[in-house]
Structures are given as structure tokens and as C-alpha cells.
Amino acid sequence: MERIAIRDRLNMAVATQYYADHEEGRISIENLNMVYETDKGDKVTALTDVNLEIESGSFVSLLGPSGCGKTTLLRIIADLITPTSGSVSVGGMSPTQARMARKLGMVFQSAVLYDWRSVLKNVEMPLEIMHLPKGERRDRAEHMLEMVGLKDFAHRYPYELSGGMQQRVSIARALAVNPGILLMDEPFSALDEFTREKLHDDLLGIWKENKMTIVFVTHNISESVYLSDKVVVMSPHPGRVSAVLDISLNRPRCAQMRETEEYYDYIAEIRSDFEGV
Amino acid sequence: MRGSHTAQEKEQKTSREFIPPRWLVTIVWLIGFFAVWEIIAAAVQASGGSNTVFPHLYDMIYWCFSTDTVQTATQSYSLCGATIWSYLWDTLSVAILGFLIGFALGIVFALLMSLFLPVQKVGYPLLLVSQMIPMLGLAPIFLSIFPELFTSKMFMAAYMSFFPIAANTFAGFKAVDRERKELLKISAANTYQVYTKLMFPAALPSLFVGLKLAAPSAFCAVIFTELLRTQGGLGYGIFASQYASRWDLCWGYIFMAILAGVLIFYLVELVRHFVIRWKSTD
Numbered sequence: 001m002e003r004i005a006i007r008d009r010l011n012m013a014v015a016t017q018y019y020a021d022h023e024e025g026r027i028s029i030e031n032l033n034m035v036y037e038t039d040k041g042d043k044v045t046a047l048t049d050v051n052l053e054i055e056s057g058s059f060v061s062l063l064g065p066s067g068c069g070k071t072t073l074l075r076i077i078a079d080l081i082t083p084t085s086g087s088v089s090v091g092g093m094s095p096t097q098a099r100m101a102r103k104l105g106m107v108f109q110s111a112v113l114y115d116w117r118s119v120l121k122n123v124e125m126p127l128e129i130m131h132l133p134k135g136e137r138r139d140r141a142e143h144m145l146e147m148v149g150l151k152d153f154a155h156r157y158p159y160e161l162s163g164g165m166q167q168r169v170s171i172a173r174a175l176a177v178n179p180g181i182l183l184m185d186e187p188f189s190a191l192d193e194f195t196r197e198k199l200h201d202d203l204l205g206i207w208k209e210n211k212m213t214i215v216f217v218t219h220n221i222s223e224s225v226y227l228s229d230k231v232v233v234m235s236p237h238p239g240r241v242s243a244v245l246d247i248s249l250n251r252p253r254c255a256q257m258r259e260t261e262e263y264y265d266y267i268a269e270i271r272s273d274f275e276g277v
Numbered sequence: 278m279r280g281s282h283t284a285q286e287k288e289q290k291t292s293r294e295f296i297p298p299r300w301l302v303t304i305v306w307l308i309g310f311f312a313v314w315e316i317i318a319a320a321v322q323a324s325g326g327s328n329t330v331f332p333h334l335y336d337m338i339y340w341c342f343s344t345d346t347v348q349t350a351t352q353s354y355s356l357c358g359a360t361i362w363s364y365l366w367d368t369l370s371v372a373i374l375g376f377l378i379g380f381a382l383g384i385v386f387a388l389l390m391s392l393f394l395p396v397q398k399v400g401y402p403l404l405l406v407s408q409m410i411p412m413l414g415l416a417p418i419f420l421s422i423f424p425e426l427f428t429s430k431m432f433m434a435a436y437m438s439f440f441p442i443a444a445n446t447f448a449g450f451k452a453v454d455r456e457r458k459e460l461l462k463i464s465a466a467n468t469y470q471v472y473t474k475l476m477f478p479a480a481l482p483s484l485f486v487g488l489k490l491a492a493p494s495a496f497c498a499v500i501f502t503e504l505l506r507t508q509g510g511l512g513y514g515i516f517a518s519q520y521a522s523r524w525d526l527c528w529g530y531i532f533m534a535i536l537a538g539v540l541i542f543y544l545v546e547l548v549r550h551f552v553i554r555w556k557s558t559d
């Protein structure tokens with residue numbers, strides 16, 4: 001009896017661990033269609049028949065030209081819009097359940113900080129909404145700011161920060177709730193080349209430390225290759241997934257890799273995918 | 278050669294960048310105003326005009342603290358100078374009370390419009406139409422609805438401040454950008470949290486625009502209502518002194534009204550200065 005109980009408990013533990021490793025941050029999308037209806041009554045097909053598996057803990061980029069439905073796909077995963085048809089599972093739940101369970105973090109192209117709150121208070125915002133005690137809130141926010149290298153700016157207002165620093169704050173804010181899944185919509189496209197490359201390495205460091213799934217929208221080919229495990233190439237009219245490419249560059253990635261032949265090969269391969277369309 | 282050149286440049290720069298402090302601007306402005314006023318007053322009186330039509334400033338200041346009473350042929354008005362202060366208080370207290378009522382109602386109405394679409398669809402046009410009713414027509418109606426002059430004045434002030442506050446607060450809610458709201462949605466915030474943590478703080482700058490419009494117009498509404506009834510307040514003072522052809526007293530009341538209006542405006546501005554300490558990043 002005793003032994004069986006122990007074995008059961010062990011199985012439970014193994015199952016829980018398995019779930020944590022394989023399900024928590026998994027995103028499955030099947031036969032997804034999205035048709036927008038404009039105010040005039042016109043219909044705009046944004047996504048047709050999208051099928052996609054994103055493994056827990058992986059870094060996946062959605063890459064494609066403007067209007068191919070990258071943002072739409074991200075917003076469906078985040079439960080900000082409901083798809084016309086198809087099924088979406090986020091961490092084994094519906095997108096709404098995942099959102100209500102606070103499994104998601106989101107970073108937009110602009111930092112969208114709360115201008116009336118200090119940097120620290122901005123990072124604390126989602127924690128306040130969770131009713132976390134004040135002390136714990138502060139500790140976690142400070143830790144997040146340290147991680148993005150903005151500890152010394154905790155008590156500044158957003159307008160006192162540069163664009164790159166603001167974007168770091170918004171990343172810290174998204175990570176504060178310790179989300180299993182981080183969704184990023186062209187987070188670095190408004191930044192200069194130097195800041196962007198610095199943030200690439202910072203983001204990869206944070207990702208490694210926190211083991212979450214990252215879905216990263218971009219229209220920059222080299223950015224997607226440098227960061228991702230998997231690049232999902234999308235094309236417009238109508239928006240669809242046209243290719244999925246595994247990137248097997250070594251990890252951890254570093255700036256020198258931007259010079260390697262392998263890296264250029266991947267970029268060339270993706271380019272040819274677009275030319276084929 | 279080079280050294281002197283840069284020194285010259287520096288000098289030019291500092292002289293170009295000289296911005297006089299605000300208090301200095303205010304003082305120069307006031308002195309200029311008093312000088313012009315006194316010149317006109319002297320000219321009017323030298324050309325044989327009555328010395329009350331365009332009185333000297335010192336006469337008016339003297340009068341503000343005097344205790345003379347004024348008699349007219351038909352009626353005895355208690356227009357002794359010292360009453361100006363109690364009249365000012367009559368007007369100001371009602372205006373503030375009415376303003377606060379309009380403020381509360383305006384905020385509540387903006388909130389309801391923002392929360393419930395039907396309220397917005399019905400309420401917003403109504404709000405605009407209500408603004409077309411002229412004060413001139415409305416004051417007598419209010420006076421006949423409310424038996425007490427005090428309540429009529431108070432509701433006139435409330436009515437006049439209601440619109441700018443409701444409209445600007447609502448505009449502030451409307452202007453909150455989509456992504457800020459979406460972030461709260463992703464954090465699974467409830468409606469109460471969305472309003473306390475995002476909508477109200479984001480609408481504050483716009484709300485203050487409304488307050489700055491509302492405060493002086495509440496004050497004006499009270500003075501206007503007072504012109505129609507003979508029961509105290511700055512409006513009554515203006516009316517009665519005109520009736521008695523005491524233009525010097527009339528000027529005194531008018532100046533008092535201007536002064537109070539400007540002070541109210543700056544009071545709101547002062548509050549805004551302490552409440553809004555941030556700048557927009559958009």
C-alpha cells in the first residue's frame with residue numbers, strides 16, 4: 001500500500017514536471033481563420049488556415065511583410081480578439097483561460113508606459129492588479145529592473161528615459177508576472193541598430209534565465225534568424241504561413257555569429273522563400 | 278583671437294537667452310496698466326467729465342475700505358465700500374459650491390457615458406444641446422424654479438461648470454490609447470482597476486482643461502444671476518451702483534470680479550501643477 005502511494009506520488013511529480021516542461025508554454029493553433037469586418041461591412045481576410053505548433057520554452061519568430069497578419073495572430077493568442085474559426089490552445093487552455101490565469105506578457109512596438117507612474121511603479125502595475133502585497137511587489141519590480149539594467153532609473157518618470165530604455169521598462173513590466181509566454185510585436189523596430197543588437201543579447205539572456213516561450217513578431221530577417229529556434233515565414237493576400245524554418249545555430253548566440261556563413265545561409269534561405277511567393 | 282571670439286559668442290548667447298522672471302513680467306505689466314489708467318483718468322477729469330466715470334485708482338482703493346453709504350432718489354442701497362468684501366464672499370462661496378456640484382455631476386456623467394454605450398448615445402447630443410441654451414434665458418428660469426436665490430445661484434454655477442467638466446473628462450477617457458487598455462486586459466484587470474489605474478489618471482490633463490474652463494464660468498454665472506435679483510453679491514453691487522450712477526463703485530465691483538476670476542483660474546492651475554508632475558511620452 002505504502003509503496004504504491006509513494007509510486008503514485010512520484011508519478012504525479014514526474015507528470016507535473018513534464019507538464020511544466022512541455023505544456024505550460026505550449027501554443028497549438030489549428031485551422032485558424034480570421035476575417036475582419038470593417039465598419040462599412042467589408043470583409044478583410046487577415047489569416048487563412050493557419051496551423052502552428054510552438055513548443056514550450058522555445059523562441060519563435062513570426063516573420064513577414066506588412067499586412068500578412070502577424071499582429072493579428074499575436075492578438076488572437078493574447079485573447080485580445082477572437083478568431084473567426086479554428087482552435088487555439090495556450091498552455092493547454094483556451095486563450096481566455098490563459099489570459100485570466102495571467103500566463104501572458106505582452107510588449108508592443110512602442111513602450112506604452114503609464115506616463116504618470118515612475119519606472120518602478122510601471123513595472124509594479126501588473127503586480128498591483130494581482131493584489132500582490134506591497135513589499136513583494138517592490139522586490140519583484142526591483143529585480144526585474146535590475147535584469148534589464150535600469151535599477152538606477154527606478155524613480156524616474158518615463159519621459160525622462162530614451163526610447164530604448166522605455167522599451168526595456170516595458171519588457172521588465174511584461175516579465176514581472178513571470179509569464180509562461182511572452183508575446184512581442186516588433187518590439188525593437190523603432191530603435192537604432194546599436195540599441196537593437198544590444199537588446200537582442202539582453203533578451204536572449206533573460207529568456208535563458210526565465211525559460212519562457214517567446215513569440216516574436218518582426219519584419220527583419222536577420223533579427224529573426226539571430227534570435228529564434230524557429231522562424232515562421234508568413235505571406236500576405238491572404239495572410240498565411242508559407243514556411244517554417246528551424247534555426248540550429250548554437251546557443252548561446254553572440255555577436256560574432258552575425259558574421260558566420262551558417263547565419264548568412266539562413267538569411268539567404270528565408271529570402272528565397274519570399275522570392276518564391 | 279580665437280579666445281576673444283568665443284567669449285563674444287558666449288556673451289551673445291547669454292544676452293539672447295535672457296528670459297525675464299515671471300514676477301518681473303507681472304510687476305512691469307501692472308505698473309504699465311496703472312500708468313495708462315491714471316493718464317486716462319486724469320485726461321477725462323481734466324476735460325470736465327464727472328470724477329466718478331473714470332475714477333483714480335486710489336479713489337477706488339480708498340472706497341473699498343470706507344464705510345460711506347450711498348443713497349439714490351428712489352431707494353437706499355447699502356453700498357458702503359466695506360460691503361464689497363462681504364459681497365465678494367457671497368458670490369465666491371456660492372460659485373465654489375456650485376462648481377463642486379457641477380464637478381461631481383460632470384465626472385459621474387462622463388463615467389456613465391464611458392461605461393455604458395446607450396448613455397453615451399443619448400447623453401452626448403443632449404450635453405451639446407444643453408450648451409446652446411443661453412445663460413440670459415436660463416437664469417430667470419432657475420430663479421423661478423428655486424424659491425431661494427442662493428439655490429438658484431448655486432445651480433446656475435453647477436450647470437455652467439457641468440458641461441466643460443463632463444465633456445473634457447469624457448474626451449480624456451476616449452483618448453486613452455488602445456494598447457494601454459489591452460495591457461490591462463492581459464493582466465486580467467477588472468473594470469474598477471481599469472478606471473482607477475488607467476482611465477482616470479490618463480484623463481487628468483484633459484479633466485483639468487475642463488476645470489479651467491468651468492471655474493471662471495461658474496463664477497460668471499453667479500454674478501449674472503445676481504444682476505437679476507437685488508439681494509447681495511458682486512452682481513448686485515454692479516447693478517445697484519450703476520442704478521445710483523456711482524461709476525466709481527461700479528468699477529470697484531468689476532475689478533473685484535476680475536481679480537477673483539483670475540485668482541480662481543490660477544488656483545486651478547496651481548492644483549494642476551501639483552497633481553500632474555509628469556509629461557506625455559506619446
Ligand SMILES: Nc1ncnc2c1ncn2[C@@H]1O[C@H](COP(=O)(O)OP(=O)(O)OP(=O)(O)O)[C@@H](O)[C@H]1O
Pocket residue numbers: 036037038044045046064065066067068069070071072073219239
Ligand atoms: N481591426 C481591423 N479591422 C479590419 N481589418 C484589419 C484590422 N486589423 C488588421 N486588419 C487587416 O488585417 C490584415 C493583417 O493585419 P495585421 O495588422 O495583422 O498585419 P501585420 O502583419 O501585423 O502588418 P505590419 O507588419 O504592418 O504590422 C491587414 O490587411 C489589415 O488591413
Ligand SMILES: [Mg+2]
Pocket residue numbers: 070071072185
Ligand atoms: Mg503588426
